[in-house]
């Protein structure tokens with residue numbers, strides 16, 4: 649069953665002096681339920697814009713977004729929040745630093761529901777938070793009462809991940825969620841991502857710049873370039889993909905860009 653479908657999505661930004669930047673250039677995409685998609689692409693290729701549009705934080709100029717077959721293009725970010733969880737690059741972004749680990753998780757648990765967090769957090773909820781932290785196997789249950797600001801960036805990102813996945817959203821969007829971390833923390837966060845996703849079966853789109861992550865995670869791999877999906881591997885092809893092969897692919901894209909630029913320069917010289 650299809651979870652997410654994008655039909656002919658385009659988005660142009662107008663930068664300084666009205667210069668137009670075509671961030672997304674006719675994206676057509678279908679993602680099946682339970683898929684784990686890894687998305688690569690050089691800086692400015694349109695990955696974050698695509699995730700913003702899927703989440704409803706930004707509107708496309710044209711095109712349609714379907715979630716579970718329903719046209720959600722006109723729904724705002726808040727209306728989609730129950731169905732779409734997100735984790736960003738900055739570990740500070742998804743949590744409230746002055747609140748405890750437990751309170752942050754309680755906020756996620758009570759999101760969109762009538763609740764009364766303080767003074768007495770419901771016993772049942774406290775137990776559930778403890779259980780879910782214990783299940784991660786990294787001792788976070790012993791730090792439930794501490795302000796989340798006292799956790800390391802990696803630990804904090806894991807709590808953010810748990811919050812985003814708390815109510816089993818239909819879709820989880822991870823935008824370079826390990827990029828700001830040291831290699832060891834990044835590895836831990838990735839491992840936890842894998843565990844959470846595997847247990848819940850949530851459909852995932854994970855943006856990364858790491859070729860190694862791209863080959864070892866997920867069951868589908870895409871490269872975005874100039875607002876288009878230029879490579880889309882799944883099945884055996886994804887399974888066999890190697891970092892070097894992906895690097896060669898990027899070099900090839902760069903060569904084509906350089907060639908395009910020189911042709912454009914040549915043409916310009918001819919006509920001035």
Ligand SMILES: Nc1ncnc2c1ncn2[C@@H]1O[C@H](COP(=O)(O)OP(=O)(O)OP(=O)(O)O)[C@@H](O)[C@H]1O
Pocket residue numbers: 661662663669670671689690691692693694695696697698
């Ligand atoms: N709000 C905005 N206003 C103007 N231009 C924007 C805006 N958001 C994105 N852009 C431009 O759109 C293009 C795509 O940006 P986007 O952030 O989607 O790229 P990205 O693939 O996520 O890059 P990175 O890997 O650096 O995060 C870039 O040229 C960027 O400068």
Ligand SMILES: [Mg+2]
Pocket residue numbers: 695696697823
């Ligand atoms: Mg980005």
